[in-house]
Structure formats: C-alpha cells, structure tokens
Amino acid sequence: xxxxxxxxxxxxxxxxxxxxxxxxxxxxxxxxxxxxxxxxxxxxxxxxxxxxxxxxxxxxxxxxxxxxxxxxxxxxxxxxxxxxxxxxxxxxxxxxxxxxxxxxxxxxxxxxxxxxxxxxxxxxxxxxxxxxxxxxxxxxxxxxxxxxxxxxxxxxxxxxxxxxxxxxxxxxxxxxxxxxxxxxxxxxxxxxxxxxxxxxxxxxxxxxxxxxxxxxxxxxxxxxxxxxxxxxxxxxxxxxxxxxxxxxxxxxxxxxxxxxxxxxxxxxxxxxxxxxxxxxxxxxxxxxxxxxxxxxxxxxxxxxxxxxxxxxxxxxxxxxxxxxxxxxxxxxxxxxxxxxxxxxxxxxxxxxxxxxxxxxxxxxxxxxxxxxxxxxxxxxxxxxxxxxxxxxxxxxxxxxxxxxxxxxxxxxxxxxxxxxxxxxxxxxxxxxxxxxxxxxxxxxxxxxxxxxxxxxxxxxxxxxxxxxxxxxxxxxxxxxxxxxxxxxxxxxxxxxxxxxxxxxxxxxxxxxxxxxxxxxxxxxxxxxxxxxxxxxxxxxxxxxxxxxxxx
Amino acid sequence: xxxxxxxxxxxxxxxxxxxxxxxxxxxxxxxxxxxxxxxxxxxxxxxxxxxxxxxxxxxxxxxxxxxxxxxxxxxxxxxxxxxxxxxxxxxxxxxxxxxxxxxxxxxxxxxxxxxxxxxxxxxxxxxxxxxxxxxxxxxxxxxxxxxxxxxxxxxxxxxxxxxxxxxxxxxxxxxxxxxxxxxxxxxxxxxxxxxxxxxxxxxxxxxxxxxxxxxxxxxxxxxxxxxxxxxxxxxxxxxxxxxxxxxxxxxxxxxxxxxxxxxxxxxxxxxxxxxxxxxxxxxxxxxxxxxxxxxxxxxxxxxxxxxxxxxxxxxxxxxxxxxxxxxxxxxxxxxxxxxxxxxxxxxxxxxxxxxxxxxxxxxxxxxxxxxxxxxxxxxxxxxxxxxxxxxxxxxxxxxxxxxxxxxxxxxxxxxxxxxxxxxxxxxxxxxxxxx
Numbered sequence: 001x002x003x004x005x006x007x008x009x010x011x012x013x014x015x016x017x018x019x020x021x022x023x024x025x026x027x028x029x030x031x032x033x034x035x036x037x038x039x040x041x042x043x044x045x046x047x048x049x050x051x052x053x054x055x056x057x058x059x060x061x062x063x064x065x066x067x068x069x070x071x072x073x074x075x076x077x078x079x080x081x082x083x084x085x086x087x088x089x090x091x092x093x094x095x096x097x098x099x100x101x102x103x104x105x106x107x108x109x110x111x112x113x114x115x116x117x118x119x120x121x122x123x124x125x126x127x128x129x130x131x132x133x134x135x136x137x138x139x140x141x142x143x144x145x146x147x148x149x150x151x152x153x154x155x156x157x158x159x160x161x162x163x164x165x166x167x168x169x170x171x172x173x174x175x176x177x178x179x180x181x182x183x184x185x186x187x188x189x190x191x192x193x194x195x196x197x198x199x200x201x202x203x204x205x206x207x208x209x210x211x212x213x214x215x216x217x218x219x220x221x222x223x224x225x226x227x228x229x230x231x232x233x234x235x236x237x238x239x240x241x242x243x244x245x246x247x248x249x250x251x252x253x254x255x256x257x258x259x260x261x262x263x264x265x266x267x268x269x270x271x272x273x274x275x276x277x278x279x280x281x282x283x284x285x286x287x288x289x290x291x292x293x294x295x296x297x298x299x300x301x302x303x304x305x306x307x308x309x310x311x312x313x314x315x316x317x318x319x320x321x322x323x324x325x326x327x328x329x330x331x332x333x334x335x336x337x338x339x340x341x342x343x344x345x346x347x348x349x350x351x352x353x354x355x356x357x358x359x360x361x362x363x364x365x366x367x368x369x370x371x372x373x374x375x376x377x378x379x380x381x382x383x384x385x386x387x388x389x390x391x392x393x394x395x396x397x398x399x400x401x402x403x404x405x406x407x408x409x410x411x412x413x414x415x416x417x418x419x420x421x422x423x424x425x426x427x428x429x430x431x432x433x434x435x436x437x438x439x440x441x442x443x444x445x446x447x448x449x450x451x452x453x454x455x456x457x458x459x460x461x462x463x464x465x466x467x468x469x470x471x472x473x474x475x476x477x478x479x480x481x482x483x484x485x486x487x488x489x490x491x492x493x494x495x496x497x498x499x500x501x502x503x504x505x506x507x508x509x510x511x512x513x514x515x516x517x518x519x520x521x522x523x524x525x526x527x528x529x530x531x532x533x534x535x536x537x538x539x540x541x542x543x544x545x546x547x548x549x550x551x
Numbered sequence: 552x553x554x555x556x557x558x559x560x561x562x563x564x565x566x567x568x569x570x571x572x573x574x575x576x577x578x579x580x581x582x583x584x585x586x587x588x589x590x591x592x593x594x595x596x597x598x599x600x601x602x603x604x605x606x607x608x609x610x611x612x613x614x615x616x617x618x619x620x621x622x623x624x625x626x627x628x629x630x631x632x633x634x635x636x637x638x639x640x641x642x643x644x645x646x647x648x649x650x651x652x653x654x655x656x657x658x659x660x661x662x663x664x665x666x667x668x669x670x671x672x673x674x675x676x677x678x679x680x681x682x683x684x685x686x687x688x689x690x691x692x693x694x695x696x697x698x699x700x701x702x703x704x705x706x707x708x709x710x711x712x713x714x715x716x717x718x719x720x721x722x723x724x725x726x727x728x729x730x731x732x733x734x735x736x737x738x739x740x741x742x743x744x745x746x747x748x749x750x751x752x753x754x755x756x757x758x759x760x761x762x763x764x765x766x767x768x769x770x771x772x773x774x775x776x777x778x779x780x781x782x783x784x785x786x787x788x789x790x791x792x793x794x795x796x797x798x799x800x801x802x803x804x805x806x807x808x809x810x811x812x813x814x815x816x817x818x819x820x821x822x823x824x825x826x827x828x829x830x831x832x833x834x835x836x837x838x839x840x841x842x843x844x845x846x847x848x849x850x851x852x853x854x855x856x857x858x859x860x861x862x863x864x865x866x867x868x869x870x871x872x873x874x875x876x877x878x879x880x881x882x883x884x885x886x887x888x889x890x891x892x893x894x895x896x897x898x899x900x901x902x903x904x905x906x907x908x909x910x911x912x913x914x915x916x917x918x919x920x921x922x923x924x925x926x927x928x929x930x931x932x933x934x935x936x937x938x939x940x941x942x943x944x945x946x947x948x949x950x951x952x953x954x955x956x957x958x959x960x961x962x963x964x965x966x967x968x969x970x971x972x973x974x975x976x977x978x979x980x981x982x983x984x985x986x
Contacts, residue, residue, distance in 0.1 A: 018594075019594070021595060023620070023623050024615060024619070024620055024623075025597060025606060025609075025615060025620040025623040025624050025627060026595045026597045026623060026627075028597060028602070028605050028606055028609045028614065028615055029595065029596035029597040029599070029601065029602030029605045029606070030596060031605065031609075031614075032566070032605060032608070051614070055595060057594060057595075083568040083571075084566060084568065084596065085566060085567050085568055100594075100595070100596070102594055103594075107581055123581065124572065124581075124584065126572065126575045126578045126584055127578065127580075127581030127584045128581065130578050130579055130580050130581060130584065131580065131581050144567075145567060145568075145569065145575070146575045147567070147568050147569050147571065147572045147575060148568070241579050242576055242577075242578070242579075244576040244577055247881040247907075247908060248574055248639050248642070248643060248879055248880055248881050248908045248909070249642075249879045249880075249881045251574070251576060251643075314646055314877075315645075315646040315868070315869060315870060316646075316870065316871075316874055319868070319870060380576070384575060384576060385575070386574060386575035386576045386643070387575075387643055387644050388567065388569075388644070389565055389567040389569055389644035389645060390644045390645075392565050392567075392644075392645065393644065393645060393646070394868060395868045395869060396563040396565070396645065396647075396868070396869045397563075434867075436868055464867075464868065464869070465562075465563060
C-alpha cells in the first residue's frame with residue numbers, strides 16, 4: 001500500500017486541515033539535500049525526486065502517535081525531522097511523508113536547581129540557551145549551529161564547541177519520550193516515572209539512551225520520533241544576555257565578563273605542513289595535561305580550514321585571508337571559565353601557562369593577525385554557534401572528509417593520515433585540484449571530550465557543487481575511510497547511515513547486522529524513515545552503491 | 552526569465568535554516584528568537600527563504616510548474632513582506648542574494664502573467680489613473696498644506712533648497728496628515744528653505760517594484776525623475792521609508808547606477824531632523840516624560856541601504872567578478888531616529904529584543920497588507936507583544952504603513968499600547984504641541 005487520499009484525509013483529521021499539506025509547492029521545500037557531495041551525487045545520479053507526498057505538523061505527542069499508527073495502517077513511510085539540516089531527513093521513497101515539528105516548540109520546564117530542561121522538538125539551541133543564561137545556566141553549542149533542533153541534535157549525536165566539558169549530545173540527554181515506529185510510546189530515564197523529576201538518565205525508569213545514539217551510529221529518525229527530551233544544562237558564570245558587539249556584517253566577540261578568558265596557542269617550532277604530525281602530538285600533550293589538571297571550559301585544536309571559514313565575514317574576506325596567510329598553521333584555542341570566582345580563573349591561567357611552557361607551546365599575542373581575526377571575531381562561536389554554515393562559504397559546498405571517535409592519540413594519527421591521503425591524491429593525481437586549496441588538505445578539528453577522556457575529529461573538503469568535483473570528494477573520503485578500516489582503526493565513526501552501513505558494516509564488527517536486527521524488531525512494517533539508520537535487510541552491493549551515487 | 556539571474560543563489564542554499572532566525576548572537580529569548588513573519592504565519596518551510604530557494608530551484612529545473620501550482624506559488628511568493636530579515640541572517644554565513652531571489656520570483660510571476668495579485672493591481676492602476684495609490688483626486692494631494700504657506704515648486708516660479716516629498720499615504724490617509732503638517736512646522740522653525748510638489752506630486756511607484764511589476768514601476772519612476780529634474784531637486788526629504796527606499800535604491804537600480812550617482816540626494820526626515828538638531832537649528836525645550844520603544848521600519852533599515860550597482864558573474868568558488876559588495880542590512884537608517892529620541896528631554900527609550908538589522912517587520916510591506924490583511928495583522932501583533940515586553944506604553948515609528956498596521960494590530964488584541972509618529976514627540980519637545 002502507499003500513501004493514498006484516504007490516508008491523507010486521516011492525517012488531516014488528526015492535525016487539522018491547516019497543519020497538513022500535499023501541495024507540491026509546499027512540499028517542495030522538504031525535497032532536497034543541497035549540501036554534501038553525497039547529496040549532490042544522489043540527486044544527480046539517481047534522479048530521485050525526493051519531494052514528500054505530504055508534510056504534517058503535529059501539535060502533541062498524541063498526534064504524533066496517531067500519525068505513526070496511520071502510517072502503519074496504510075504502510076507509508078514517515079520521516080521526523082528537526083530543523084531539516086541533515087541529509088537523512090529527506091525522502092528516499094515515493095509516498096513518504098515528513099513530520100515537521102514546528103508546532104511542538106515549547107520549553108516545558110527549565111529547572112534551575114537541578115540544572116535541566118524539558119523541551120519539545122522544535123526548540124532550538126539558541127532559544128534554550130538564551131533562556132538558560134537568564135538562570136546562570138547554558139547549553140553546549142553544536143557545530144551544526146545554534147539554529148538547529150536541540151532535541152534532534154541530542155537524540156542523534158551532537159558535537160560541540162565546548163565538548164571539553166559537556167561531551168557529545170548523548171551525554172546531555174537525561175530522558176526522552178519516544179513514539180516507536182509502531183505507535184507505542186516509551187519513556188526513558190526518570191521521565192518514565194511521573195512525578196520523579198526529569199533529571200536523571202539512569203532511572204528510576206529504564207535507560208534507553210542507547211536506543212537512540214551511540215557515537216555516530218544514531219537512529220536518524222529510523223526508530224520512531226522523539227517527542228520530548230530532558231537535557232542537561234551547564235553552569236554559566238557569564239552575562240545573562242549573550243554579549244555581542246558590532247553589526248550583522250562585522251560582529252565581534254563581545255566580552256564574556258570577568259569570569260571568562262580566551263587563549264590561542266601555537267607551536268611555531270614545527271614547520272607546517274611538513275611537521276604537522278609533531279604539532280598535532282604537541283597539541284595532544286597539551287590536552288592531556290589540561291585534562292589531568294581539570295582546567296578550562298573549551299579546549300580545541302583548529303586547522304586552517306576551520307579558522308578561515310568560521311572567522312570569515314564574506315566569501316571575499318575568506319579568500320583574501322587565505323591569500324594573506326592569516327593563519328599560517330593550526331592553533332589550539334582554550335577558554336577558561338571561572339564558575340566560582342576570579343581567583344579560580346587566575347589559578348587556571350597559571351596552570352595553563354605552566355602546561356603550555358611544558359609542552360613547548362607559545363601563546364599567540366594580541367597583535368598577531370591570527371588572534372585579531374579568530375579571538376576578536378569568532379571565539380564566542382564556541383559558546384553560541386551563530387555562523388556554523390560558514391563552513392560552506394569557501395565553495396558553497398563542503399563535506400566531511402574523515403571523522404573518527406577515539407583517544408586523542410588516535411585522532412592525531414587519523415588527522416595526519418587523512419591529510420596525507422588528501423595531499424598525495426592532489427600532488428600525484430590532481431584529485432581535488434579544483435577544490436578550495438590548501439584548505440581541503442589542511443584539515444583537522446580535534447575536539448577532546450570530557451577533559452580529554454576521549455576525542456572526536458573531522459577533516460573537511462571543499463569541492464564546488466559540480467558532479468565531477470563531488471565524485472573526487474567521494475573518492476578522497478572513501479580512501480580515508482578505507483585507510484581507517486585497513487588499519488582497524490578505532491571506532492571508524494564515519495557517519496554510518498543508510499547504505500553506508502552496508503558498505504562499511506562488514507569492516508566494523510558487522511555492526512550493520514546489529515542495527516538491522518533492532519530495525520526489524522521495532523519497525524516491523526519498515527515505515528520509520530526507511531533506509532535510515534539502515535535497511536532491515538542486508539542490501540546487495542549494487543543497490544547500496546546506487547543509493548550512494550557510486551554507480 | 553527573471554529566475555535565471557539568481558540561479559546560483561537559489562541552487563546553492565545549504566538549507567541550514569539560519570534564515571529562519573534572528574542573528575543567533577543577538578537572540579535574547581526563546582519567545583522572540585524567530586525573524587521570518589512569512590514562515591511563522593505560513594508554518595511550512597516553503598514560506599521561509601530556504602523554501603523559496605527550493606521553489607525557485609524547482610521552477611528552474613522543471614520539478615515545479617507555474618501552470619500546475621499557480622495559486623500556491625502566488626501565495627508563497629506574495630504572503631511575505633520582503634522585509635529582508637532572512638537576507639541579513641543568511642549573509643552572515645553565505646554570500647547569497649536572498650532578496651534577489653524573492654524579487655525574481657515576483658518578477659517571474661508578473662512575466663508569466665500570474666502576478667501581481669488583484670489587490671496590488673488595484674494600487675498600481677490607481678497610480679496610473681490618479682498618481683496615488685488611494686484613488687484620490689490629485690487636487691486633494693496638498694490639502695494638508697492649506698494656509699501653511701508652503702512653496703509649491705511644481706509651478707516653476709519658486710525654487711527651494713529642499714524638496715519635501717510627502718508621499719501618498721501621509722497626503723491622503725485620514726488621520727495621517729498630522730505628519731506633513733508637523734514636518735512643515737518643524738522645517739519652518741528650523742529656517743529651512745523648502746517646498747513641495749503640491750498637486751503634481753506623483754507616487755514613488757515603490758509598490759509596483761515591490762510586487763514585481765517592473766514595467767509599471769519604470770513608467771512611474773521616469774515621470775518622477777523628469778519632475779525632479781524639471782524643478783532641479785538636489786535634496787529630497789521624505790517621511791515615508793517606502794518613498795525613501797524607492798528614490799534612493801530602486802531608482803538607482805533601475806538606471807544601473809549607484810545611489811551616490813543619482814542627480815539628487817535623498818534623506819529620510821529623521822536623518823534631516825537629526826542634522827538640524829546637530830546644527831542647533833532645532834532645540835528641545837519641553838520635557839516629554841514618557842517611556843517609549845522604537846520600531847525600525849524595514850524600508851528605512853535593512854532595505855534602506857544605498858544601492859551599489861554590479862554587473863558581473865559568479866566565477867570559481869562562487870566568487871564574483873568583478874567583486875560585488877552585497878547589501879547586508881547594516882547601512883540602513885538606524886541611529887538617526889534613536890538619536891532624536893535620546894535628545895528629547897525626559898523621554899526614556901527602551902529597546903525591544905529584535906532591533907535594527909534584526910528588527911521584526913510590522914507585516915505591512917511588499918504588498919502584504921493589501922493582499923493578506925490577516926497575515927499583516929498577525930505579524931503586527933507579534934511586534935506589539937514584543938513592545939509590551941519592554942514595559943513601554945508607546946511604540947514610536949516613522950512610517951505610515953508601519954504605524955497604520957501596528958494600530959490595526961493593537962485594535963485586534965485589545966492592547967493598551969499606543970503608536971506615535973516620531974514627529975509628534977519632536978513637536979512636543981519643541982513646545983509646538985497643540986494638545
């Protein structure tokens with residue numbers, strides 16, 4: 001069965017006439033993935049019209065439940081989404097409906113004492129953070145941007161500017177309410193016990209967080225729809241209103257108050273990029289020592305591609321900065337946040353200085369161009385990410401070239417290896433010669449998590465939205481992934497979603513069998529975002545290659 | 552095809568949703584975090600800039616057709632005040648001409664014969680027949696000026712340093728003639744040599760351009776340009792932000808020149824009065840003990856920037872050749888009205904959360920008020936609630952469309968809020984208030 005007029009009428013009966021549409025012009029806005037080479041290639045090569053058959057806007061968990069039951073009754077696929085900024089939030093099959101959660105946008109509770117919030121799906125990070133800051137609390141800031149859905153980001157994966165203390169999204173998820181693919185409602189953590197307070201993920205109810213997440217192996221809306229979460233809030237000793245200076249064109253990082261200090265650290269003794277690995281190792285040492293001392297709120301290592309993009313005011317400004325070599329190499333950025341008093345800040349600064357000296361680092365001076373551009377323009381992004389999409393500014397397209405989750409040491413290895421693969425492909429075969437360079441081969445965001453207990457990295461490439469360039473990007477991405485798998489490297493946390501599970505699952509302890517078994521058990525009619533997180537059955541190679549645009 | 556001009560911009564939208572929110576560093580609350588009236592009212596993403604990029608892309612590549620989707624397309628395209636809040640947000644992260652996309656969709660609708668909407672056509676026809684949007688006789692245009700001793704420059708026997716251009720709505724709309732009267736009093740008190748065009752004043756034509764009817768716009772604009780040339784206008788002062796934007800930005804764009812290359816200079820009355828205050832020609836002698844909040848009209852702010860002409864193409868990486876300086880909403884008129892309010896003794900200005908280039912639109916612009924009054928009203932209500940949150944009892948603005956729509960919004964929600972034109976307060980502070 002497919003999506004029929006009868007099914008459409010049933011949906012309208014649930015949400016009301018004004019909150020459902022099958023009008024092609026209204027559904028068009030839910031039809032495409034504009035970014036990532038994979039998305040470009042899928043569109044170009046498969047010729048798939050990904051416009052949904054219907055978009056429906058529920059106003060409550062009960063309405064979501066009813067929608068999902070209708071989907072099972074009439075056997076049509078549904079895809080829940082947050083802000084829609086991910087490629088798995090778009091239909092891959094005819095007759096798919098999209099559940100747009102805009103009517104579910106309430107901050108249900110903001111508990112100052114127990115430091116948590118209960119929110120609905122369309123609450124953005126920025127909305128929640130703005131409210132939390134009034135209470136001396138704040139949220140992490142996602143690299144996808146503070147405009148995205150807090151619930152969707154936490155439920156899937158979430159990587160943050162301040163992960164040094166907050167960890168990834170999953171660590172911030174305290175409880176959730178999930179409408180399963182068959183319409184049954186489950187609640188996790190203390191949210192499962194009415195009146196218990198939604199403050200604790202381990203109980204007194206069941207802890208089902210693993211159902212949703214797991215590093216980058218997220219559910220991707222493939223196991224129902226999360227309708228409510230309880231999430232952790234963090235202590236904020238900065239101003240009640242996020243400080244900002246300048247106008248929309250040139251916005252400066254405002255003062256975060258006396259309880260905050262930014263530092264930029266470099267290792268100029270290592271020639272870049274020839275001695276990149278040594279610089280990365282020194283950075284790792286810096287993070288390990290900081291972790292031991294348990295200092296700082298933000299600790300991150302940024303390669304040129306992140307420094308140039310996130311600090312850009314315009315596309316021309318970005319390319320001019322590259323020409324002017326404003327960031328001649330990578331830098332570490334550290335933010336100290338005194339949650340008790342300024343004596344803590346003085347103490348942490350003293351410790352940081354000792355550590356930097358020990359690991360052979362040098363503080364970047366205020367009058368250096370790198371400091372002027374990064375700290376003045378972009379440092380506060382690591383508290384509230386206002387300009388995430390600047391990552392696409394170099395060429396109006398980008399893709400994650402490699403990504404991994406492991407120890408800091410392993411991440412250092414992965415970054416230098418990925419960059420080496422990119423450089424070799426460029427030098428010997430000309431692969432990526434039309435990308436924005438040297439940004440596409442000088443990659444590496446080291447994001448140590450939870451005082452360096454573990455770590456995440458990404459390197460990105462910047463092709464234009466041309467099929468030939470996207471093919472080259474996919475080739476480089478594939479080589480990086482292959483290298484990781486051949487070395488049996490750590491979690492190999494490439495975004496294993498959709499057909500990628502079938503491609504890489506056999507190399508990752510057959511994880512695809514595990515995820516497929518969950519999918520079969522909980523989504524017997526395969527209506528919950530089919531294809532994501534994965535298909536119920538193992539796909540033939542030809543099929544997944546076609547889906548990934550490889551054929 | 553109008554859409555071909557903006558193909559790159561529409562097709563390179565990353566659908567990141569930045570366009571749907573105020574600048575994220577500026578957000579002060581969950582309640583007032585959004586920036587797009589069209590999306591808040593229409594809910595579905597097609598009403599956002601991201602969706603309109605998808606619509607333009609779909610029309611360009613054949614996924615959508617005008618013939619099959621005309622009614623919804625027109626609704627999506629025109630139920631939008633073209634306030635440019637999306638454009639400002641997007642340009643923070645990308646270099647895409649979002650306003651160009653919105654304008655091109657409207658132009659394309661007209662090229663296809665589907666646009667503008669009947670309510671817009673009525674306005675445009677009225678301009679053609681009566682030189683004003685309100686179907687009023689030309690002879691009444693300067694009715695407000697009777698017995699005020701204002702020069703009529705159109706007669707050709709007098710000249711003046713300043714052409715005071717009144718605009719259709721201030722000239723004709725009942726209850727609004729206090730603004731030109733106040734202007735004339737203030738200018739006289741300041742010793743300014745000024746005159747008006749009297750019954751010969753012609754609508755600026757901005758509405759025609761706003762709704763995509765380029766042909767009608769050009770016809771009207773040419774008449775005005777001839778009139779300005781005939782009387783030798785060097786400095787035009789107007790109270791209406793729509794007229795201000797049209798004379799400054801649209802007339803330059805139509806002629807493929809920069810605003811700075813126009814044969815005349817245009818100033819909004821708030822700019823001119825600020826200048827007169829700074830020159831000591833206007834003095835505030837009376838206390839005005841009230842707390843107010845200022846509403847930024849979009850056509851004065853985000854869309855009030857001077858036009859910089861550009862002809863070129865997108866080259867590698869989407870860079871432009873020659874380099875194109877895009878408008879980013881920052882060079883509009885934001886400080887002049889605030890400086891006037893701050894100069895008034897006893898008056899306290901308390902800002903709303905969304906101000907200047909991030910201001911929430913009143914909902915009236917772009918032909919929205921005439922074609923979609925319910926949408927315009929809902930958008931105004933949102934602004935009134937934001938103003939109420941400041942604790943002020945009065946919204947001050949300087950735009951006939953904003954003022955009118957905000958008053959309608961207040962009536963609709965039974966609010967005690969009042970709306971005042973900034974010149975009412977200037978008059979009080981000058982001791983010229985009749986009340």
